[in-house]
Amino acid sequence: MLAFDMLTTAFTRSLIHALAANYLNARNVRKSYRLNLKFFSMAFLICFWSCAFLHEPYVYYPINLFLLPLWMSYVYKLGITETFALSTISDLIIFFGELSGQAFIDAFPGNILYRTAVKNAVSLFITAIVISAASLIKKHQLSKKLTKVSIYYVLFFAAVNAAFNVLLFLSGTGTYNIYLTNFGYKLFIVTFLIYVLSLRGKARFEQRCRVYIRLNRYTRLIENMYDDLAGQKHNFSNILFSINGYLLDNRFSELSEYLNNHVLKDYCRNLSHSFLGPLKYIQNPALKGIVFSKLNEAATKNIKLFINIFNEIEINNIDPSDLVKIIGILLDNAIEACEKSPDNELHLGMDSDNTHTSILIGNTYYQLPDLNMICERGYSTNGKDRGFGMYNLKKILSLYPHAHLKTTINGNLFFQELIIMK
Structure with missing residues (x-):
């Protein structure tokens, strides 16, 4: 030859x-x-x-x-x-x-x-x-x-x-x-x-494994929400009984002191850790569920949360399961980065107008990733056998030409912004 x-x-x-x-x-x-x-x-x-x-x-x-x-x-x-x-x-x-x-x-x-x-x-x-x-x-x-x-x-x-x-x-x-x-x-x-x-x-x-995992995740989410509501109900009941005790004895001045120095003080101290209020603006149940689950996970890890949702958020032009995967990957990455960061901050912002919807997720970081490699398969700052989340996210976004991800850095904050055109 x-x-x-x-x-x-x-x-x-x-x-x-x-x-x-x-x-x-x-x-x-x-x-x-x-x-x-x-x-x-x-x-x-x-x-x-x-x-x-x-x-x-x-x-x-x-x-x-x-x-x-x-x-x-x-x-x-x-x-x-x-x-x-x-x-x-x-x-x-x-x-x-x-x-x-x-x-x-x-x-x-x-x-x-x-x-x-x-x-x-x-x-x-x-x-x-x-x-x-x-x-x-x-x-x-x-x-x-x-x-x-x-x-x-x-x-x-x-x-x-x-x-x-x-x-x-x-x-x-x-x-x-x-x-x-x-x-x-x-x-x-x-x-x-x-x-x-x-x-x-x-x-x-x-496909069956994915359905099972999704069902298991939502089951745990509902259980966590139920536990939170049960705990809040128990706390409110105790507070109401204590207030009723003051009222029965006509001890109104002491009741005022009790409310200002104990009940309202504790409420104001915990208010910064509450994220249930802003979530009411999210109209997509699946999106609200994954955001609640991840923020609850971040709160249990003592990550400082900064939540700003300015108006009603409703996304109809992306499949709910794909939207959940995208936001889940972004929040998972942000939580992992926050755990290693000394500042330990996670920011979530959502906004919507007549042209587009924006979901902004920011976090402090310990090691800045290579922006040119961030979506490559296998690339990760978290060790070996990692780095498939952003690669899978890129694949999902390729199905939706009207949506794209914008990555920026501002000081010690790393931002990922999902922009969805209407």
């Missing part, structure tokens, strides 16, 4: 593996440019080195079939089972592309550069078909017309297979090669469908 042929072949195979990792992964998440470049560079070196220097099958195939998925697992942080499934799909695409390309070459011969270009082009074409089919299957995986859709997919794959067999027949390909091509195609379809079905099962399981 010529150097140019090895380069283009290694490039194509590496690209197919990278495309599979990006478009066929379980979470349907696109990887960052930096990760893709890191994976592609090493994959290219592995493919080119094995093509150039490894000519024995017992060395060549173990290197290609096992080293690439291990590298994919390391770079993309995917499970080893998923990476081997993705790598197997990529290898089957390459295998079937080689056979199909050879059939085309037999029908329309050419030089070695032409043959290499045809095989690589066919492999990339098959990759595009697979990615498109996977996208359609994921889109319709919860459809009520799944049986009808499945029939369309089977007919599509059968039509593609028939077209390749016509090409093999016209090129005069031998029976053994036709058998290998059809066997490779069927093996690919089976592997691909098994993988897609496993994705559907995993998606259903994750």
